[in-house]
Amino acid sequence: MPVWVRTVLILCTTWPLAACAGRQSALDPQGLQSDQVRSTLFIFLAVSAIVWIAVVLVLAVGMLRRKRATHTPLDLHEGFEQRAGRLVLGLGVATTVIVLGLSFVSYAGQRNVFAKDEHALTLKIIGHQWWWEVHYEADSPHQSFVTANEIRIPTGQPIKVELESADVIHSFWVPSLTGKMDLITGQKNELQFTAKNAGVYRGQCAEFCGLQHAHMAFDIIALPPDEFGRWRDHQNQSAQSPADQLGRQGEALFRARGCALCHNISGTLAGGQLGPDLTHVGSRTTIAAGTLPNNPATLGAWISDPQHIKPGNLMPKMPLQSNELIAILHYLEQLK
Numbered sequence: 093m094p095v096w097v098r099t100v101l102i103l104c105t106t107w108p109l110a111a112c113a114g115r116q117s118a119l120d121p122q123g124l125q126s127d128q129v130r131s132t133l134f135i136f137l138a139v140s141a142i143v144w145i146a147v148v149l150v151l152a153v154g155m156l157r158r159k160r161a162t163h164t165p166l167d168l169h170e171g172f173e174q175r176a177g178r179l180v181l182g183l184g185v186a187t188t189v190i191v192l193g194l195s196f197v198s199y200a201g202q203r204n205v206f207a208k209d210e211h212a213l214t215l216k217i218i219g220h221q222w223w224w225e226v227h228y229e230a231d232s233p234h235q236s237f238v239t240a241n242e243i244r245i246p247t248g249q250p251i252k253v254e255l256e257s258a259d260v261i262h263s264f265w266v267p268s269l270t271g272k273m274d275l276i277t278g279q280k281n282e283l284q285f286t287a288k289n290a291g292v293y294r295g296q297c298a299e300f301c302g303l304q305h306a307h308m309a310f311d312i313i314a315l316p317p318d319e320f321g322r323w324r325d326h327q328n329q330s331a332q333s334p335a336d337q338l339g340r341q342g343e344a345l346f347r348a349r350g351c352a353l354c355h356n357i358s359g360t361l362a363g364g365q366l367g368p369d370l371t372h373v374g375s376r377t378t379i380a381a382g383t384l385p386n387n388p389a390t391l392g393a394w395i396s397d398p399q400h401i402k403p404g405n406l407m408p409k410m411p412l413q414s415n416e417l418i419a420i421l422h423y424l425e426q427l428k
C-alpha cells in the first residue's frame with residue numbers, strides 16, 4: 093500500500109477519535125452526571141445501530157432474491173396477505189417496544205442527571221456579554237466572595253450552580269462534567285454536578301450571545317477537598333496591599349484612570365460592578381473569559397488595548413501613558 097494511502101487511512105480513522113478525549117469532551121466523562129449522559133448516548137446509539145443494520149440487511153436480501161412477478165398486482169393471495177399482515181403487526185409491536193424502552197432509558201437518565209443533593213456547595217453564576225461572574229455563597233457573609241471566569245470546586249462533593257443572566261441568554265456547558273443549562277434574564281435555573289477526579293475542565297457558553305460569544309469560555313478546576321479549602325480561605329481575604337512604591341502608584345492610578353468604575357477590588361476603594369472582580373486576578377490562570385493565559389505580557393496587552401484582543405467587548409480602550417500601564421500592571425500582578 094503506498095505511504096500516502098496509509099497516511100490518509102490512519103488520519104481518517106484516528107483524527108475523529110482524537111476529539112473524544114481531553115478536557116472538554118462528553119465522551120471522556122469526569123463527573124457523575126456526564127457518566128450518565130454518555131451511557132444514555134451509547135444505549136441509544138447501540139439500539140439505533142442494530143435497527144439500522146437489520147433494516148439494511150432485510151432490504152439487501154429482498155433486492156437479491158427478487159423474482160419476476162408472475163401475477164398482476166391486483167391478484168389476492170390469501171396466504172401471502174396473512175403472512176404479510178402478521179409481519180407488519182409484529183414490526184409495529186417491536187417499534188412500540190423499542191420507542192417505549194428508549195423513552196424509559198432517557199427518563200431514568202434525566203432523573204439521575206437532574207437529581208438534587210441537599211448538601212451541595214452552592215455557587216451563583218451570572219452570565220455577562222462575554223464573561224462569567226461567579227459568587228461563592230456561604231451562610232456567613234464573611235465566607236462569601238466573588239470571582240470570574242474560573243470556578244474551583246472540591247472533588248467528590250455535589251456542586252449546585254444557580255444560573256442567571258445580566259443581559260441576553262447564555263448557556264453553561266462543561267461537557268466533561270454534565271449537560272448544559274441556559275442562563276436566562278429574570279429566571280433562576282439550577283444545575284448540579286459532581287467531579288470524580290481532580291483536573292481542569294473547560295466550559296464554554298453554548299448559546300450564541302453576540303459578537304464575542306466564541307470567547308466566552310471558563311475553566312472548572314477540581315481540587316482535592318483540603319486544597320480547595322485552602323484556596324477558598326485565601327479568596328475570602330481582601331486584596332493584598334501593594335508591597336512597593338510602584339504597586340502603590342498602580343493602586344492610585346487604578347482609581348484615577350477610571351478602572352475602579354467598572355472593577356471591584358475588595359478591601360480597596362475600587363467598587364465597580366460592570367466588569368470582572370479583580371481582587372485576586374493575579375491568581376487566575378486565564379484572562380478575558382479563557383481568551384488568553386494570564387501572564388504579565390498578556391495582562392499588559394489586555395489593559396493597553398482590550399478591543400484589539402477581543403473586539404467589541406465591553407471594556408473600552410483606556411488612554412494610558414506607558415509608565416501608568418506599567419504601574420497598574422505591577423499592581424494587578426500582585427493581587428494573588
Ligand code: HEC
Nearest residue numbers: 222223350351354366367368379380381395405406407410
Ligand atoms: C466600562 C467598564 C470598564 C472599565 C472602565 C475598565 N474595564 Fe476592565 N473589564 C471590563 C469588562 C466588561 C471586562 C470583561 C471583558 C470580557 O472578558 O469580555 C473587563 C476585563 C478586565 C480584565 C480581565 C479580567 C479577567 O479575569 O478576565 C482586567 C485585568 C481588566 N479588565 C483591567 C482593567 C483596568 C486595569 C482598567 C483601567 C485601565 C479597566 N479594566 C477598565 C470593563 C471595564
Ligand SMILES: [Cu+2]
Nearest residue numbers: 297299301305
Ligand atoms: Cu454565548
